[in-house]
């Protein structure tokens with residue numbers, strides 16, 4: 001260990017959180033329809049596998065793009081040679097145009113403000129490298145994507161200070177929470193450099209409303225700090241309210257015209273979620289700040305997008321017929337899948353935060369906790385991973401402040417696998433409730449084994465209990 005650097009060996013990367021441990025457990029016993037039907041179903045991975053057939057058909061109709069060819073002629077040698085780190089102009093044009101299309105063409109992006117990076121992971125890390133260092137703080141609303149602990153803190157040495165959001169208002173950011181986080185950072189002698197938000201949110205699956213975005217802009221203007229908007233899920237918004245980019249909010253505010261706040265607002269994007277291509281490693285930083293763009297471009301040497309990927313995607317994304325069909329069809333499929341999950345969970349007496357985007361739902365299982373603690377949340381999570389054999393992500397791994405929430409992904413499996421997962425969870429809730437009932441009967445009558453009458457009584461009671469649970473949840477949802 002002494003041979004390695006302190007940064008390499010310190011554990012601020014967060015890789016030992018239950019979020020990543022769940023993936024490891026899944027790898028040991030992965031579900032397969034025929035080869036391992038009792039294995040763990042992976043519901044902890046935000047992958048979008050619902051629309052692969054669309055790019056596949058496009059490739060079949062456009063064989064040149066993936067075959068290193070232009071007008072039938074090989075361009076292998078051109079692509080194989082070193083490309084400079086500014087990226088292919090054709091690809092940057094196609095990418096900014098795709099980003100505008102996702103935002104309903106309400107926002108225009110200048111290709112000279114974009115820096116290509118190997119995914120949003122690389123983009124977030126590089127941006128943080130440009131903005132912050134040890135002794136600096138980034139404020140992030142909770143719950144947040146667990147990968148940020150690795151991406152933002154590990155190599156930069158900066159700290160994340162949480163903006164505490166709660167279920168009382170659907171985890172929306174409030175002015176009080178922003179101010180509290182700012183003071184908390186100051187108390188720790190940290191210099192606040194930025195607020196970072198994910199819009200639409202991972203893990204909530206919700207889009208930020210305009211009031212929230214305006215609140216953020218007003219806050220960063222007042223404090224003279226940066227605002228980073230990770231918009232990696234912008235193309236996954238499947239129902240209203242529609243997606244509003246931070247750039248649209250800035251453009252619409254008279255007080256921001258000609259203001260230096262434009263130099264302090266940066267967007268992170270990637271094709272990993274919207275196009276379902278995390279393996280291609282394509283991401284970007286968008287910023288109007290020339291110094292940030294220049295520094296990030298130099299840094300991009302550490303994580304370039306390969307030239308054949310840029311060539312292939314510039315051809316696909318320049319086909320407007322393809323992009324428009326893809327965007328709408330993908331959103332339609334996400335909505336159908338989201339609805340199936342919400343419906344299946346509701347049948348098990350479990351409710352989700354109402355959501356309109358993303359590849360997951362934010363699910364409230366607090367009623368299944370033995371007590372309202374994070375220890376009980378991890379115990380429940382272990383049961384769900386090892387006994388129910390579903391890998392979901394506990395809210396604590398996303399720094400949620402309330403125990404009992406879990407992120408459940410729905411777009412990385414077939415409809416049949418999702419149905420099986422719902423069947424498993426229903427059986428689990430039923431047996432967990434029977435155990436509660438048995439405990440109650442035993443307490444009332446003194447310890448003894450349950451009789452068949454107990455069991456049938458239990459069933460009736462259970463049905464009522466699940467019904468009561470779902471209706472009280474519906475009431476709570478209405479209250480939000």
Ligand SMILES: Cc1ncc(COP(=O)(O)O)c(C=O)c1O
Nearest residue numbers: 119120121145198202270272278
């Ligand atoms: C909010 C957020 N940002 C960044 C990433 C990283 O994405 P990429 O695969 O493009 O590196 C993810 C992946 O899950 C994410 O959810």
